[in-house]
Amino acid sequence: MAGLLISRRNLLLGAGGVLATSGLPLHMAWAEEAPRGGRLVVAADSEPRTLNPAIVASNGVFFIASKVIEPLAEAMMDGEGGLAPRLATSWEGSEDGLSITFKLREGVTWHDGAPFTSADVAFSAMEVWKPLQNLGRVVFANLDTVETPDAHTANFRFSAPTPIQLIRNALPVVTSVLPKHLYEGTDIAANPANKAPVGTGPFKFAEHRPGEYYRLTRNDAYWGEGLPKLDEIIFRVLPDRAAAASALEAGEIQLAAFSQVPLVDLERIANVPGLKVMTEGYEALTYQLVVEINHRNEILADRKVRQALSHAIDRDFVVDTVFLGYAQAATGPVPQNAPQFYNPDVKPYSFDIERANRLLDDAGYPRGEDGKRFSLRLLPAPFFSETRQFGDYLRQALGKVGIDVTLVNNDTPAHLKAVYTDHDFDISVGSPVFRGDPAISTTILVQSGIPDGVPFSNQGGYANAELDTIIDQAAETIDTEARTALYNDFQRIVVEDLPLINVAEWGFTTVARDTVLNVGNNPRWPVSNWADTALAS
Amino acid sequence: MNRVAGRLMRSPEGVAGFCLLVLLAAMALAAPLLFPGDPLVIVGRPLTAPFTDPALPLGTDRLGRDVAAGLMHGARTSLLVGLATALVALAAGALVGTVAGLAGGLVDEALMRVVDAFQIVPGFLLALAFVSVTGASLPVIILAIALGAWTGPARLVRAEVLSIRERDYVASARVIGMHPAEIALREVLPNALPPVLALTAVIVATAVLVEAALSFLGLGDPNVVTWGSMIAEGRNVLRTAPHLSIVPGLGLVATVLGVYLLGEGLADAMAGREARG
Numbered sequence: 064m065a066g067l068l069i070s071r072r073n074l075l076l077g078a079g080g081v082l083a084t085s086g087l088p089l090h091m092a093w094a095e096e097a098p099r100g101g102r103l104v105v106a107a108d109s110e111p112r113t114l115n116p117a118i119v120a121s122n123g124v125f126f127i128a129s130k131v132i133e134p135l136a137e138a139m140m141d142g143e144g145g146l147a148p149r150l151a152t153s154w155e156g157s158e159d160g161l162s163i164t165f166k167l168r169e170g171v172t173w174h175d176g177a178p179f180t181s182a183d184v185a186f187s188a189m190e191v192w193k194p195l196q197n198l199g200r201v202v203f204a205n206l207d208t209v210e211t212p213d214a215h216t217a218n219f220r221f222s223a224p225t226p227i228q229l230i231r232n233a234l235p236v237v238t239s240v241l242p243k244h245l246y247e248g249t250d251i252a253a254n255p256a257n258k259a260p261v262g263t264g265p266f267k268f269a270e271h272r273p274g275e276y277y278r279l280t281r282n283d284a285y286w287g288e289g290l291p292k293l294d295e296i297i298f299r300v301l302p303d304r305a306a307a308a309s310a311l312e313a314g315e316i317q318l319a320a321f322s323q324v325p326l327v328d329l330e331r332i333a334n335v336p337g338l339k340v341m342t343e344g345y346e347a348l349t350y351q352l353v354v355e356i357n358h359r360n361e362i363l364a365d366r367k368v369r370q371a372l373s374h375a376i377d378r379d380f381v382v383d384t385v386f387l388g389y390a391q392a393a394t395g396p397v398p399q400n401a402p403q404f405y406n407p408d409v410k411p412y413s414f415d416i417e418r419a420n421r422l423l424d425d426a427g428y429p430r431g432e433d434g435k436r437f438s439l440r441l442l443p444a445p446f447f448s449e450t451r452q453f454g455d456y457l458r459q460a461l462g463k464v465g466i467d468v469t470l471v472n473n474d475t476p477a478h479l480k481a482v483y484t485d486h487d488f489d490i491s492v493g494s495p496v497f498r499g500d501p502a503i504s505t506t507i508l509v510q511s512g513i514p515d516g517v518p519f520s521n522q523g524g525y526a527n528a529e530l531d532t533i534i535d536q537a538a539e540t541i542d543t544e545a546r547t548a549l550y551n552d553f554q555r556i557v558v559e560d561l562p563l564i565n566v567a568e569w570g571f572t573t574v575a576r577d578t579v580l581n582v583g584n585n586p587r588w589p590v591s592n593w594a595d596t597a598l599a600s
Numbered sequence: 601m602n603r604v605a606g607r608l609m610r611s612p613e614g615v616a617g618f619c620l621l622v623l624l625a626a627m628a629l630a631a632p633l634l635f636p637g638d639p640l641v642i643v644g645r646p647l648t649a650p651f652t653d654p655a656l657p658l659g660t661d662r663l664g665r666d667v668a669a670g671l672m673h674g675a676r677t678s679l680l681v682g683l684a685t686a687l688v689a690l691a692a693g694a695l696v697g698t699v700a701g702l703a704g705g706l707v708d709e710a711l712m713r714v715v716d717a718f719q720i721v722p723g724f725l726l727a728l729a730f731v732s733v734t735g736a737s738l739p740v741i742i743l744a745i746a747l748g749a750w751t752g753p754a755r756l757v758r759a760e761v762l763s764i765r766e767r768d769y770v771a772s773a774r775v776i777g778m779h780p781a782e783i784a785l786r787e788v789l790p791n792a793l794p795p796v797l798a799l800t801a802v803i804v805a806t807a808v809l810v811e812a813a814l815s816f817l818g819l820g821d822p823n824v825v826t827w828g829s830m831i832a833e834g835r836n837v838l839r840t841a842p843h844l845s846i847v848p849g850l851g852l853v854a855t856v857l858g859v860y861l862l863g864e865g866l867a868d869a870m871a872g873r874e875a876r877g
Contacts, residue, residue, distance in 0.1 A: 305838075327662070327837045384646045384663055445818070448836060455822070456663055459642050470822035472736060 097580045097597035100294050106307040106319040107298040110273065115257040116239040117191045120198045122321070122348065125590035127298055128239070130279055131174075132262035135165060135184070135238040136231075138347050138499075138586045145403075146231065147585070149592075150179065150240055150263060151217075156227030160541035163230055167215040171286045173242045174267045184217040185209035186243035191251060198503060202233045228543045232403075232500035235347075235587060265291035265594040274300055285594070292581075292597035308332060308574075317579050317598075320344075320589040322571040325448075326387045329572060337577050342389065344588025345570030347499055349398045352381070352390075352453060353508075354564040355482065355491045359524040362428065362437055363489065369561040371422035372490075373412040375464045376457070380414075381567050385452045390569035395558045396505055397550070398497050398568040406551040409558040419464045436465040439489040442482055445475055450492050453566070457492065484516040486524065495519050497568070501550050506534045509562040525562040607869035614865020620858030624851075628679050631672035639673040639825045640665055650843050661833055661844050671851055674827040677738070678808050678855055684742045685807035686800050689749035694793065696750070697757025698784050701792075702765060712758070715751045723748025727810055731819045738821050741814060745807045752803070753796050760792035794870060801863020805856045812852055827851050 107127065113119055114128045135151035151165040171179040188209045192199035205225055210218040219230075240263070245256050260268050265287065266279035277298040281291055299316055301307050307323040310316045312335055324332055324340075333340045354372065358364050378392035391399060395409045423429075428436040439461070443454025451472075458468040471488075473481055481487045498504050507513065511526035530553065537549040557563075573589065575582050580597045582588065608614040631639075642664040643656065650659040650667070658667035700711040718726070723745070730744035764770060765788060773783050814820050815828025822829070827848035834844030 325836055327840055331839060451818075452663065455640070456642070458823075459638075459640065459663075462638070462641070472818055472822045474732065477732075 097292050097595065098600055099289075099292050099597070101292075101598035101600075102295040102297060103293050103318065103579065103593075103596065103598060104297045104299055104316045106301045106310065106316050106323050107277065108300075108302055108304070108307070108321070108323050110271075110277075110300055113257045114260045114268070115241070115254075117187055117241045118195050118197075118252065118257070120196055120236050120239070122590050125587075126321070127277055127279075128260055128262075129264070129590050130266040130296060130592050131260045131264045131268050132239045132241070133264045133592060134235050135240065136234040137591055138235045140346075140585055145586075146234060150184070151234075154227075154231070154234075156230070156541075158541075160224030160226060160539075161221050163219045163221075163225075163227060165217045165219070167217060168286060169215050171263050172284055173244075173263055174261045174282060175242070175245075177242065177244050178214075179240075179242075179263050180214040181211035181217045182214075183240055183243045185211050186247060187239070187241045188217075188219065190246070191241055192237055195251060196237060198233070198498070199237045201503060201507075202229065202237050224539050224541050226502075226538075226541055226543070226546050228546055229500050229502050233498075233503055236498060236503075264592050266293075266296060266592075269295075276300060287594050290594040291592075292595060293593070296593065311335075311338060311574055311576075314576075318573065318575040318582070320571065320573045322389075324572070324574045326389055326572070329387075329389075329574070332574055339575055339577055341573045341575065341583045342570060344573060344583030344585065346400055346586035348587055348590070349400055349497045349568050349570060350494050351393060351396075351398060351497060351565060352450065352567040352569065353393075353493050353495060354457065354566060355488075355493045355523055356525070356561070356563055357486060357489050357491075357523045358526075358562070359486065360439075360489050363439075365426050366560060367422045367426040368428070369564065370412070371419040371426070371464065372461065372466075373561060373564045374415045374419040374422065375460050375466075376412075376564070376566055377414040377460065378566055381453060381456060385449050385456060386567065386569055389572060390567045393565035393568045395554045395565055396508065396563075397501060397554055400568075400570075401497060401499065404501060404547060404550050404554075406554040408551075409555055412558075412564075416463055423464060423466075430465045434465055435467045438467040438469065440471055441468045442471050442473060442478060442488045442491040444482075444491065444493050445473065445478055446494055449569070450494050454492050457490075479518050483518045483520070483522045486515075486522055493519070493563075501553065502538060506537075506553070509557055510534050521562065523562065527556070527560060527562065530556055530560075530562075604866075604869045608865050611865040611868055613861040614869065617858045617861025617863070617865055620854055621862055624675050624679060624855055624858060627672050628676040631669075631676055635666065635669035635672055639669040640823075643669075647837070647841055649841075650847075658847055659841075659843060661830070662837060662841075667830075667844065667847055670825045670830050671827075671847055673825045674830060674848055674851060675855075677824050677826045678811065678852070681738070681742055681745070681811040682804040682808040682855070682859070685745045685749060686803045688742060688746035689803050690753050690796065690800065692746065692750040693753025693755075694757050694789060694796065697754040697759075698761055698789050698792070700754070701758040701761025702780065702784050702788065708758075711754075715754050718748065719751045721748070723806070724810055724813065727814060728817070728819065731814060736814075736819050736821050738824060741811060741821065742807075744814075745810045748810075749803045749806065752799055756796050756799060757789075757792050760795060761788055764788050764791050798863065798867040798870065801859050801866070805859045805863075808852065808855050808859070 109123055111123045116124045116128045116132055133149045136146040137149050139145055139147040150168055152168050153166045156163045167181055173179060193203040193206050205221045205223040207220045207222045242261055245261055246254055265282050265285045267282050269278040269280045271277045279296040281294050304323055304325050307319040308328050311319055329340050332338055356363050362368055382390045382392050397404045399405050423436055430436055441454055444450040454470055458470055461468050482491050495508055507520045509521050509530055511531055513520045533549050533553050537546050540546040573583060578599045580599055581595045585591050643666050644660045644664050646660060646662055646664040648656055648660040656666055661667060696711055700708040726748040727744040730747060734740050770787055773787050812828030815826040816832040820826050820829050830848040831845045838845055
């Protein structure tokens with residue numbers, strides 16, 4: 064996990080495929096007529112230590128590597144199951160949930176000319192995704208073997224029933240296929256191809272100048288007909304966020320994704336002729352703003368106190384001022400843009416100071432003579448300026464109901480250690496990611512029995528037998544409807560009992576030149592393969 | 601003393617510095633009266649422009665906090681950190697310097713090597729490391745900045761002591777059987793201090809700037825408002841709301857300038873020189 068702590072972008076972990084809520088952007092219609100050729104220059108705010116998305120399935124790695132290395136399937140705005148086939152053309156789960164069969168695309172070659180076969184998929188699954196990958200460890204925990212009856216069929220066999228729904232939702236994120244012939248028999252984590260990846264994608268990795276740029280060039284042998292459109296993609300390393308905005312205005316770069324242009328600059332940038340601000344393309348990359356709670360603190364162990372905290376937060380104010388409107392108030396642990404799972408019938412927590420005060424009085428914490436009830440230590444996560452700002456707001460909001468809050472600021476490693484290893488906090492502000500399926504990285508936030516030190520998990524000492532049962536049951540429920548129903552219960556209980564408080568959910572923004580076509584046309588656009596992205600002449 | 605004060609008041613630097621500092625001190629003292637309560641409280645619409653709302657003369661920041669309240673309360677923090685750091689640094693420096701100067705020999709050698717060790721590490725880095733390890737609170741920050749500032753006074757005091765201990769009145773004190781500690785505190789230290797006081801201005805000014813820099817980097821105490829943290833907040837909206845950085849920035853400029861000018865005037869006055877120009 065230590066490797067994930069290095070840069071902020073590495074914390075932006077990937078998300079699974081989700082049916083998108085918004086329709087197709089208008090310019091999708093031009094996809095076919097988009098001109099060929101040209102060089103796209105993109106801002107990159109960090110240089111990941113590895114470019115191997117099969118090991119580190121994080122958005123920072125995908126941003127560059129997804130153009131080179133492809134998954135079995137990619138998320139899609141609409142279409143069957145919200146998935147577009149990539150290296151697999153079809154997938155089918157067995158009735159008992161113990162096997163899934165993938166038909167693989169024929170006539171695909173690796174960038175070095177070797178043919179792509181089912182052996183590559185079997186090798187990636189058994190040697191990389193299951194044992195080494197941050198998310199694959201969870202999703203493929205019960206994967207036993209991968210059989211390859213012929214060169215273009217891979218049959219995944221599981222030791223326990225595994226929901227096809229979960230695998231489908233996880234496909235875009237966890238199934239980046241590596242070339243077996245380059246990795247077999249080597250130390251996979253130290254293979255030189257991790258820095259200069261070889262894949263089947265629309266672009267070949269050309270070079271990396273540390274501190275300057277990454278260069279990808281067109282793969283002329285790509286399997287997609289007439290694709291890719293671009294000749295070259297350059298990722299210019301621009302760690303300073305203010306620099307990306309200026310570089311866009313000056314025309315040095317044509318695109319900046321992942322909100323690299325700060326929110327406060329967007330209004331100004333949107334008025335610059337030739338630049339467009341877009342929020343499309345992040346539908347499956349939803350970040351959640353949450354208040355994590357240490358239930359070891361006996362005051363916070365009282366449900367009434369937690370409910371009072373939730374009532375004391377003005378979610379609309381947070382969306383409008385901290386996120387300047389580029390977010391949505393949250394109702395529960397599953398974001399609203401995941402309609403497959405989202406349960407709208409949960410108890411809402413209105414912004415109601417009187418109610419919060421009453422709940423705190425009822426809980427047995429009346430205001431003292433100085434107007435204060437009790438004191439809490441708040442650790443805002445330093446990952447985003449928004450998490451810090453929300454910390455500042457939360458201190459004020461809780462002060463209004465008589466809770467004296469002391470802020471403790473830490474850098475990223477110290478924050479992770481304090482919250483997830485030492486449990487040295489009362490409340491903290493966190494930013495977990497919803498990755499298309501609650502089982503991937505959401506249930507872990509409230510499940511009990513997680514060892515100390517696992518970041519972005521329940522480290523608040525919360526234990527609820529009812530919730531644990533539902534989570535375990537859902538993990539083995541094959542029937543999609545029954546599984547979804549279980550997760551509806553999961554949301555209802557989390558919102559009622561508040562092991563953590565969901566405040567808002569947000570995506571990111573892309574700023575691009577008008578000449579860049581086909582931007583944001585799939586729900587994980589910045590981390591997809593950009594085969595149809597083009598430049599208008 | 602009166603003579604020094606008189607000379608100070610005749611030097612333009614001294615007068616300007618004195619006025620600036622009196623103004624800032626008045627701001628710091630009046631802050632809790634004019635803006636009672638927590639200056640970090642959200643009082644209005646976020647990003648209100650200055651001079652548009654009479655209740656919020658300098659506007660509000662991104663969360664709707666009063667910039668004027670921040671400026672006034674920030675003066676408290678800055679001056680407090682500056683003065684407290686100078687006090688700690690002077691006390692520690694004077695102690696080490698006197699002991700080293702009077703004891704001489706091995707003790708002197710050992711103490712001076714410790715001073716060397718602290719002097720070769722840039723003060724800001726030392727403070728940065730100290731705060732990031734121990735966590736930020738006002739006393740820690742004061743200590744952290746003093747950690748890099750006490751070596752100057754220590755060296756200066758030692759040099760003074762070395763010359764003073766050879767004077768006749770020290771010898772006579774020794775002859776009448778005064779305890780060495782008494783000699784150090786009663787006879788030597790008071791006479792060694794004046795030149796060190798001239799260094800105070802530099803220490804205060806540095807401390808104010810280092811504290812602002814720490815806050816700017818997010819290592820300040822997040823529970824009090826400081827000019828550094830206000831500038832850091834404002835930096836994100838520099839293109840759209842520059843006043844959020846400019847207002848506390850002016851406060852910093854005024855403080856450092858005031859301290860420097862007063863220090864300059866004081867040094868001149870104590871040296872018996874008349875104001876130049």
